Amino acid sequence: MEVFQLQGVSKTYENDGETFRALEDVSLTIEEGEIFGIIGMSGAGKSTLVRTLNRLEDVSEGSVRFYGQDLATLSRRDIRNIRQQIAMIFQSFNLLGQRSVLANVMQPLKIAGVPRHLRKEKALEMLRIVGLEDKQRAYPSRLSGGQRQRVAIARALAANPKVLLCDEATSALDPKMTGEILDLLKEINRTRKLTIVIITHEMSVVEKICNRVAIIDQGRLAEVGEVAEIFRNPTSNAARKLVFPSNPFDPSSKNNKLIRLVFDGLAASRPFIAELVEKTGKTVNILSANTKSVGGIGYGQMVVEVPGDEAEQQTIINFFRQGGLSVQEVNAL
Numbered sequence: 604m605e606v607f608q609l610q611g612v613s614k615t616y617e618n619d620g621e622t623f624r625a626l627e628d629v630s631l632t633i634e635e636g637e638i639f640g641i642i643g644m645s646g647a648g649k650s651t652l653v654r655t656l657n658r659l660e661d662v663s664e665g666s667v668r669f670y671g672q673d674l675a676t677l678s679r680r681d682i683r684n685i686r687q688q689i690a691m692i693f694q695s696f697n698l699l700g701q702r703s704v705l706a707n708v709m710q711p712l713k714i715a716g717v718p719r720h721l722r723k724e725k726a727l728e729m730l731r732i733v734g735l736e737d738k739q740r741a742y743p744s745r746l747s748g749g750q751r752q753r754v755a756i757a758r759a760l761a762a763n764p765k766v767l768l769c770d771e772a773t774s775a776l777d778p779k780m781t782g783e784i785l786d787l788l789k790e791i792n793r794t795r796k797l798t799i800v801i802i803t804h805e806m807s808v809v810e811k812i813c814n815r816v817a818i819i820d821q822g823r824l825a826e827v828g829e830v831a832e833i834f835r836n837p838t839s840n841a842a843r844k845l846v847f848p849s850n851p852f853d854p855s856s857k858n859n860k861l862i863r864l865v866f867d868g869l870a871a872s873r874p875f876i877a878e879l880v881e882k883t884g885k886t887v888n889i890l891s892a893n894t895k896s897v898g899g900i901g902y903g904q905m906v907v908e909v910p911g912d913e914a915e916q917q918t919i920i921n922f923f924r925q926g927g928l929s930v931q932e933v934n935a936l
């Protein structure tokens with residue numbers, strides 16, 4: 604079931620007579636129950652894109668459908684209803700500083716018309732889910748960043764939305780808190796079957812919890828697909844920049860090639876560099892290597908320098924490809 608369907612979405616802003624195209628012909632779908640990432644550099648158009656999903660922003664061309672309904676055709680009242688089904692959390696948490704944690708979480712329940720006597724119980728249930736029941740009387744200023752984002756998540760979930768939009772929700776948090784918030788979002792996605800859309804500029808966030816990802820580059824959709832597949836085999840330049848390890852080395856000779864090898868857990872148990880020497884008599888120089896978990900699967904990646912002339916380089920590349928490794932040239936960036 605498709606939750607969002609964007610068809611040819613463009614967005615232009617007019618500023619002092621100048622036209623600026625923030626989004627250009629973006630088409631994608633977001634499926635029910637998935638964790639969908641939208642990644643791009645600052646200014647790429649991510650926030651604009653996410654604001655079209657609940658019609659905080661009108662599109663200039665194309666259409667956005669929510670469960671099949673074209674948002675542009677809906678009345679104000681329908682839009683209000685839909686916004687209750689699409690909750691949002693932000694980098695800056697947006698909590699009410701003068702109200703207790705419990706009051707913050709109860710706030711959307713009032714707007715949603717939940718009877719007063721049920722609100723507290725429901726809000727406490729949400730605080731239990733995010734592990735902050737004991738902080739119900741505290742004020743946001745007394746909480747850590749991670750705890751504030753937990754309160755924001757409890758508040759976002761209180762009125763039982765179908766979708767949670769997260770706009771750079773972990774960007775203000777340190778790596779440990781980021782990890783904890785992402786684990787919590789994953790858990791909520793699993794237990795409540797909530798569709799989650801994550802806007803971020805960090806590939807590590809996408810790798811940790813997203814099923815699929817859209818890469819936005821200067822307002823355009825550069826690439827969309829399964830996160831593990833894009834990690835293994837990025838085809839657009841924008842995707843390569845995100846997944847290639849930053850590499851401080853230039854080739855030691857200008858004819859040498861730098862290539863990135865990616866192998867999953869299975870291939871990692873094979874001594875393929877030793878096999879290369881044994882089978883082809885050729886060697887490579889390892890410039891960087893690391894392992895990471897993408898969608899729960901361990902991947903290794905290496906940047907190696909490949910010496911020799913074109914034909915020799917091709918022999919080496921073919922050897923790795925035949926062994927099931929993904930191989931891409933780094934020089935091309």
Ligand code: ADP
Binds near residue numbers: 616618646648650
């Ligand atoms: P991101 O979230 O990827 O950082 P944004 O969607 O916030 O990018 O912005 C994309 C581009 O659109 C930026 O160049 C920004 O300056 C421009 N932009 C965003 N909102 C407006 C607006 N209301 N008026 C004019 N330009 C805007």
